[in-house]
Amino acid sequence: MDTLNEYIYDVYESVKPHIKDDESLDERYIRSLIHNQRELWIRNDAAKNRRIPESIVQDLGCVEMERASDVECCDYSSECKVLRTKLEIPRPVTLNNAMAITYVGPLSSSGKGFKGLNHDEAKYFGNGRFTSQGVGYEYKNDRLYIISKNATTELMEKISVRLVAVNPEDVIYFTRCTGDPCYSDDMTYPIIGGLWPFMKEQIVNTILSRYRLPEDTINDGRDQLIMNGK
DSSP: OOBHHHHHHHHHHHHGGGSSOGGGOOHHHHHHHHHHHHHHHHHHHHHHHOOOOGGGOEEOOSEEEEEOOTTTTTTSOTTOEEEEESSOOOOBOEETTEEOEEEEEOSSTTSOOOEEOOHHHHHHTTOSTTTTTOEEEEEETTEEEEEESOGGGGGOOEEEEEEOBSSGGGGGGOBOTTSOBSOOTTSBOOOOTTOHHHHHHHHHHHHHHHHSOOHHHHHHHHHHHHHTTO
């Protein structure tokens, strides 16, 4: 068991005998609980280990780029070439005060990744002696902006992006260079190995606390049966 659909079914079967109306249990609610628990456990793990396990990283495949508008480029050095991703990028999890974007760079696996920048760094990127021909990126407005004074940057049509998404399902909109989807609910769900039993326990407890018949109601029903001589 390792897909989202399988995890949803596992949770549903665990709570079904204990809730008053299983038809009222929305699958979307289970999905949100799974995503929330995943993010919580990932944050806790990062606080202790400060290392991102490969099992939680998602590859966005061939990410298409486009020229950023002049308005969007106002903040950057006038000589910089600025591209942005055509699609909005799934929101990354924040780990240890940094976004969990593990790679932005050329499609070639041997290519050197671009330098991650905060907004202040991005505004002046390329002005330094060692960055004049470098390539950097900034995450803002739910997109990645590629910044460089290197003229070849404008020829960049696609890039590779890997990250830890808050909602893994958001990766469904991205495809590999072969055209295959980067994610579906029948593919491996990106969680830390061995974590599911602990996640499931919390999720099941949350659902039961919301949907299970109150103990007083159960006791009242038992008392009524006794009074009726049944």
